[in-house]
Amino acid sequence: MSSLxxxxxxxxxxxxxxxxxxxxxxxxxGVPLMIALAEWRGLRTNDIHYTLLARRWARGxxxxxxxxxxxxxxxxxxxxxxxxxxxxxxGQAIALPLFMETFAFFVEAIFLGIYLYTWDRFKKKxxxxxxxxxxxxxxxxxxxxxxxxNSFMNQPQGFTLINGIMKDIHPIAAxxxxxxxxxxxxxxxxxxxxxxxxxxxxxxFSLLRGRDxxxxxxxxxxxxxxxxxxxVSTVMIGDSSGKFLAKYQPEKLAAAEWHFKxxxxxxxxxxxxLDENNEVKxxxxxxxxxxxxxxxxxxxxVKGLEEFPADLRPPLSIHYMFDLKVTTGVIILLIPVxxxxxxxxxxxxxxxxxxxxxxxxxxxxxxxxIELGWMFAEVGRQPWILRGYMKVxxxxxxxxxxxxxxxxxxxxxxxxxxxxxxxxxxxxRNKEAEKELESLGLEGGIVH
Amino acid sequence: xxxxxLIGISVLWLFLYGYLIVASIDFGAGFFAFYARxxxxxxxxxxxxxxxxxxxxxxxxxxxxxFYIGIVGFFPDTAYYxxxxxxxxxxxxxxxxxxxxxxxxxxxxxxxNNIVYLFLYGASGLLIPASLSVALTLSExxxxxxxxxxxxxxxxxxxxxxxxxxxxxxxxxxxxxxxxSFLAFYASRAxxxxxxxxxxxYALFWSTPTIIIALTAFIYLGQHNARHxxxxxxxxxxxxxxxxxxxxxxxxxxxGRRYGLAFICIMLxxxxxxxxxxxxxxxxxxxxxxTIQNSVTSPAMGFALVVxxxxxxxxxxxxxxxxxxxxxFDADYVKGKK
Numbered sequence: 001m002s003s004l005x006x007x008x009x010x011x012x013x014x015x016x017x018x019x020x021x022x023x024x025x026x027x028x029x030g031v032p033l034m035i036a037l038a039e040w041r042g043l044r045t046n047d048i049h050y051t052l053l054a055r056r057w058a059r060g061x062x063x064x065x066x067x068x069x070x071x072x073x074x075x076x077x078x079x080x081x082x083x084x085x086x087x088x089x090x091g092q093a094i095a096l097p098l099f100m101e102t103f104a105f106f107v108e109a110i111f112l113g114i115y116l117y118t119w120d121r122f123k124k125k126x127x128x129x130x131x132x133x134x135x136x137x138x139x140x141x142x143x144x145x146x147x148x149x150n151s152f153m154n155q156p157q158g159f160t161l162i163n164g165i166m167k168d169i170h171p172i173a174a175x176x177x178x179x180x181x182x183x184x185x186x187x188x189x190x191x192x193x194x195x196x197x198x199x200x201x202x203x204x205f206s207l208l209r210g211r212d213x214x215x216x217x218x219x220x221x222x223x224x225x226x227x228x229x230x231x232v233s234t235v236m237i238g239d240s241s242g243k244f245l246a247k248y249q250p251e252k253l254a255a256a257e258w259h260f261k262x263x264x265x266x267x268x269x270x271x272x273x274l275d276e277n278n279e280v281k282x283x284x285x286x287x288x289x290x291x292x293x294x295x296x297x298x299x300x301x302v303k304g305l306e307e308f309p310a311d312l313r314p315p316l317s318i319h320y321m322f323d324l325k326v327t328t329g330v331i332i333l334l335i336p337v338x339x340x341x342x343x344x345x346x347x348x349x350x351x352x353x354x355x356x357x358x359x360x361x362x363x364x365x366x367x368x369x370i371e372l373g374w375m376f377a378e379v380g381r382q383p384w385i386l387r388g389y390m391k392v393x394x395x396x397x398x399x400x401x402x403x404x405x406x407x408x409x410x411x412x413x414x415x416x417x418x419x420x421x422x423x424x425x426x427x428x429r430n431k432e433a434e435k436e437l438e439s440l441g442l443e444g445g446i447v448h
Numbered sequence: 449x450x451x452x453x454l455i456g457i458s459v460l461w462l463f464l465y466g467y468l469i470v471a472s473i474d475f476g477a478g479f480f481a482f483y484a485r486x487x488x489x490x491x492x493x494x495x496x497x498x499x500x501x502x503x504x505x506x507x508x509x510x511x512x513x514x515f516y517i518g519i520v521g522f523f524p525d526t527a528y529y530x531x532x533x534x535x536x537x538x539x540x541x542x543x544x545x546x547x548x549x550x551x552x553x554x555x556x557x558x559x560x561n562n563i564v565y566l567f568l569y570g571a572s573g574l575l576i577p578a579s580l581s582v583a584l585t586l587s588e589x590x591x592x593x594x595x596x597x598x599x600x601x602x603x604x605x606x607x608x609x610x611x612x613x614x615x616x617x618x619x620x621x622x623x624x625x626x627x628x629s630f631l632a633f634y635a636s637r638a639x640x641x642x643x644x645x646x647x648x649x650y651a652l653f654w655s656t657p658t659i660i661i662a663l664t665a666f667i668y669l670g671q672h673n674a675r676h677x678x679x680x681x682x683x684x685x686x687x688x689x690x691x692x693x694x695x696x697x698x699x700x701x702x703x704g705r706r707y708g709l710a711f712i713c714i715m716l717x718x719x720x721x722x723x724x725x726x727x728x729x730x731x732x733x734x735x736x737x738x739t740i741q742n743s744v745t746s747p748a749m750g751f752a753l754v755v756x757x758x759x760x761x762x763x764x765x766x767x768x769x770x771x772x773x774x775x776x777f778d779a780d781y782v783k784g785k786k
Contacts, residue, residue, distance in 0.1 A: 066553030069509055070546035076513055080520055080531035081538045084599075087520060087527030092745050095521030096752045102514045103760035109510050110767045113503035114774060121774075134767075171752040397532055398598045405539045412543050416550055423554045 007393050009402040010082040013409060015378070017075045020413045022374055023367055024068035029139045029188065030195025030230075031061050032112075036132040038222065043125055049215045050222075052437060057199065058116060060424055065112065067420050072105075074409070082402065086385055086395035089166060093159050094149045096171040101145035108138030140188060147187045151179035154377070155248055156386050178248050182241040183377075189234040190370055193332065196227035197362035200336075204359035206433075207351055215433050217351075220359070227362060228336035235333055238326075239293070246294030249387070250303035252380040255314040256322040257290055258283075259304050266290040266302040271323060274316060311383070318380045325372035332365050452750030453740045456522035457733075459757060460515055461726045467511035468722065469626060469715060474508045475573035476627020477501055478548065480650065482570025485563070493631070493643045498556060499782070500634055503775050505552055507768075509545070519733075521753055525743035529734050532599035533592045534583060541579040548572040577619040585612040588673045589735030611672045614665035621661055622718070625654040629697070629714050633707040638782045644707075651701055659694060662721070673735065679728035686727075690720035 035054045042050030080087045111134040122128050158173030159166040200223035206216045245253040253259070258269050258280050268290040272283025288298035305313055335358045338345065342355055385392045477497045484490040520527045531538075547568050555565035586592055591606050592599060606612050628650035635644035670677035680687065697713035700706050731739040744750060775781055 063553055065506070066550045069506060070549040073509060073513055073545055073549075074542045076517065077538055077542050080527040081535045082531075084528045084531035087531060088524050091520055091524030091527055092749055095517075095524070095745060095749055096756065098517045099521050099753055100756055100760075102510065102517050103756070103763065105513065106507070106510045106760070106764055107767060109506035110764075110771055113506060114771060117503045118774065166746070169746045169748045171749050397535060399532065399535045399600065401536050405535065408539065408543055412546055416546065419550070419554055 006398060006400065006402045007396040009406055010396040011392065013402060013406045014075070014078060014082055015375075016406070016409060016413065017071060017078055018374065018378075019371060020417065021068065021071035021075055022370060023194075024064050024071060025143070026191035026194045026370055027061075027064045027198065028068045029143045029191035030193075031057060031064070031199070032132055032136040032139055033192060034195055034199055034223065034226065035061065036129060036136055037226070039129045039132070041222070043129060047218075048437070049218050052215065052433060053219050053222075055119065056428070056433065056436070060427060062112075062116060063420055063424050063427070067416055069109075070416070071413075082397050083385070083395045084397055086390065089161075089164060089390060090153075090386055092166040092169055093156070093171065093174045094152055097145040097148045097152075097175050101142045104138045104141035104145060106138075107134050108142065111135045111138065143187055143191065144184050147184045148175045148177075148180050150377075151177050151183045153385060154183075154381055154387055155179035156389055161389055179244065182237060182244045186234065186237045186241055186373075189230055189237050190366070190373065193227060193230040193234050194363065194366040194370060196223050196230055197332065197366040199223040199363075200227050201360045201363040204356040208353065208356045208360065211432065211434070213434050215437070220351075224336045224339045224359060228333075228340065231329075231333040231336060235329055238329065242293045243295065246300070246302060249381070251305065251308045251312065252314055252318075253294065254303060254305040254308075255316055256318050256376065256380060258316065258319050259290060259302060260306050262301060262304040262307060264291060264299045264301045266294070266300075268293065269319070274319075278316075314380045314382050318376050321372045321376040321379070325369050325376060328365050328369040328372065332362060332369060335359060335362055452747065452754060453522065453744035455754055456518070456744070456750065457740050460518045460522065461723070463511060463515045463518065465719060465722050467508075467515055468622075468718065470504070470508045470511055472577070472623040472626035473630045474501060474505060474627075475577060476623045476625075477631060478552070478573035479570045479624065480627065480631065480647070482566050484646070485566060489646060492646050493635075496631065496635055496638060496640055496643050499638075500631075500775065501552075502556060504771065505549070507771070509549060512545075518753075522745055522750065523733060523738065523740065523743045524745055525738050526733055529592060529599055529737055530583060530586070533586060533601040536601070537579050537582045541576060544572045544576045544579060548576065574620055574623065577623050578616045581615045581619040582606070582612070585609075585615050587729065587732070587734050588669070588676065589732075590672065592734065592737070594737065609672070611665070611668040614661060614668050618658075618661045618665045621654055621657045625651065625658045626714060626718070628654055629701065629707075629711050632701065633711040634776075634782065636707040637779065640783075648701060648704065652698075655694075655698055655701070659691075676728050676735070679730070680724050683724045683727060686720045686724040690717050690724070693717035693720065 035057050038050045038057065039054035042048065042052075042054060111131050115128070115131040115135060118128055118131065152174050155177045156174070157177045158170040158175075160168045200220060203216050203219035203223055207220060242253065245256075257266075258272075258274060258278075259266060260278065265288050267288065268286040269280055270284040270286060272280050275281055290302055291298050291300040294300050294302045335355075338355055339359065342348075342350070342352060345352070381387050383391050383393070385395045477500075481490065481494055481497050484493050551565045551568045551572075555569060585606065586601070588611065591602050591609075591612075593602050628647050631647040632644060632651050635641075635647055666677075666680075669680075693713045693716040697710045697717060700710035700713070729735075731741060733740055733743065745753070
């Protein structure tokens with residue numbers, strides 16, 4: 001084991017931690033917003049179903065927050081444990097957003113604790129709902145700050161590097177680098193989509209299992225419409241990310257599109273495989289599409305991979321990640337569209353089974369899209385850790401124990417994910433919403 | 449005006465102290481919850497513990513992240529030296545923290561009364577302070593070896609050194625002492641007499657090893673790092689204050705009254721000792737590689753961090769006061785009426 005390169009092992013361990021963390025983190029960013037929305041609707045329309053929805057979501061949310069917090073702590077520490085050379089150099093420039101993130105996290109933690117334990121404790125009903133605003137703001141703000149760090153690694157600016165030491169640092173300029181706007185908005189929108197998608201899937205699953213209480217129908221409507229709105233914005237922001245890449249990280253876009261020669265009217269390559277001579281086979285070529293993606297006009301010149309030295313090119317396998325992520329994104333967008341127009345579809349059923357099945361898949365599909373998106377973004381800036389300044393191979397720890405740590409963390413994450421799923425399903429099994437409504441004495445007096 | 453690095457290290461030390469207190473309460477409570485289950489006394493204190501801990505467990509964790517991100521931010525060199533040397537103990541601490549945090553949530557919100565979850569939660573509570581205290585031991589110097597650009601930890605020296613073991617021991621008994629005295633205060637507020645009797649006994653029991661091991665660690669520190677020891681001796685009045693607060697706390701606990709004051713005295717006892725230790729270590733963060741002057745971040749970043757810190761405090765302090773008002777000083781909540 002120790003014969004394996006610590007650089008490769010450090011990459012694997014960091015990748016693994018992020019792989020687990022981003023799912024729970026995205027849920028942590030999006031779900032408070034959905035809970036607030038449900039509770040607010042419940043209060044405004046005086047409809048107890050929405051309030052119960054908020055309560056039940058909050059109960060499950062705590063479990064995911066716990067895993068999100070502990071995996072987030074892992075990645076926070078691993079940044080220094082696995083990449084000490086990187087932190088020594090770049091710590092000068094990224095300390096500010098990291099520090100701000102902990103404050104945002106602090107606020108979120110404090111108010112989430114209060115929110116969970118103060119149902120029915122305030123005289124004014126809206127006060128309790130307002131507690132979610134700092135939770136949602138805190139979680140979104142920490143996503144924003146941490147994404148600026150990642151943007152900085154993709155598009156470093158705001159310093160001069162002299163003999164491996166950063167001088168003349170502008171902390172704000174480093175945070176507000178060209179990659180920040182598209183990355184931050186894409187991360188937020190996709191987190192909201194994931195959260196709305198998972199919650200929609202839960203409602204659809206209950207309906208599929210034959211529970212046709214109006215509670216589930218309301219839940220389905222609220223979450224699916226939200227998923228649609230968020231998915232539309234995610235796709236639109238995704239398009240501007242393409243334009244960003246064309247301008248600032250052309251090698252990433254070129255590798256993602258297997259675009260070797262610089263040209264205008266560049267076609268977009270969808271699917272296909274690459275043979276040993278870098279010839280594309282079995283792919284669908286969409287004329288002009290890459291130029292349009294890069295600059296909104298067919299005569300936009302798109303830089304080809306040949307213009308970059310071979311040792312600075314990202315791996316060509318990111319093409320598959322990119323295509324799969326875009327495809328998944330489009331499917332995620334289509335499913336809620338079909339839901340909205342379901343009464344015009346053949347059959348004209350209010351809740352067709354195939355559509356409910358599709359909605360159940362929204363959450364898992366969004367997870368896949370987020371994982372693929374991050375893998376594309378991260379693998380796509382290889383070989384750099386600080387693009388243009390520091391290579392990954394110069395940044396990793398030299399310790400020979402990384403392999404064993406990797407094994408330990410694999411075990412840890414397996415146990416965590418398995419237990420979280422077990423606890424979550426136990427939490428709601430045999431505890432149907434209908435019964436809870438009855439036991440709370442809340443049913444009755446409400447017109448269905 | 450104070451320099452950035454001095455502001456930085458003072459703030460961070462204050463936060464580390466904050467973590468020491470809140471985490472000790474948390475870690476110890478987990479252990480006591482497990483111990484009470486084993487000795488079939490859990491019906492007495494479990495409700496008390498979960499009533500205090502449930503709303504704050506996440507906040508405790510943030511104290512740690514805050515300290516850690518802060519020190520790397522203000523002093524990027526610490527990431528290089530400690531990061532390289534602490535890969536194994538650091539990863540183990542992370543794994544323990546992860547097990548503890550998540551299984552607390554699983555046990556508390558999910559499957560209640562799962563003895564395995566409770567064991568993981570309770571046992572990790574004592575191992576985490578032990579693994580985290582390694583970082584303090586390393587700062588004394590002599591355990592980290594630098595050859596060329598490779599920094600590594602000398603495990604043999606670490607494991608055979610009495611100083612490192614006395615620091616581990618001190619961490620564990622302090623956790624149990626701080627936690628039980630806080631729980632005594634909380635039980636007295638809740639007017640829960642059976643729980644109070646139990647946790648007061650815990651507090652009285654753990655006070656003796658705390659003071660003995662503290663003295664032992666101090667003596668071993670003198671043998672290991674004479675400079676640090678001498679600096680602390682120059683701050684003899686702080687150490688004397690610490691002992692005085694300990695005596696007052698013991699007197700109050702023994703007589704069974706004013707538990708709130710007793711807990712404040714214990715907090716002050718640790719505050720004095722902790723700051724005497726920290727000031728005595730000045731100017732080193734890692735003897736002899738990192739001093740606070742030569743490792744500080746650039747002035748622009750230092751300024752930005754201080755500004756953000758002040759802004760953050762303006763949000764944080766009212767929020768923390770709100771939590772205290774709702775869950776610690778609201779007599780009805782503490783008694784379980786809300």
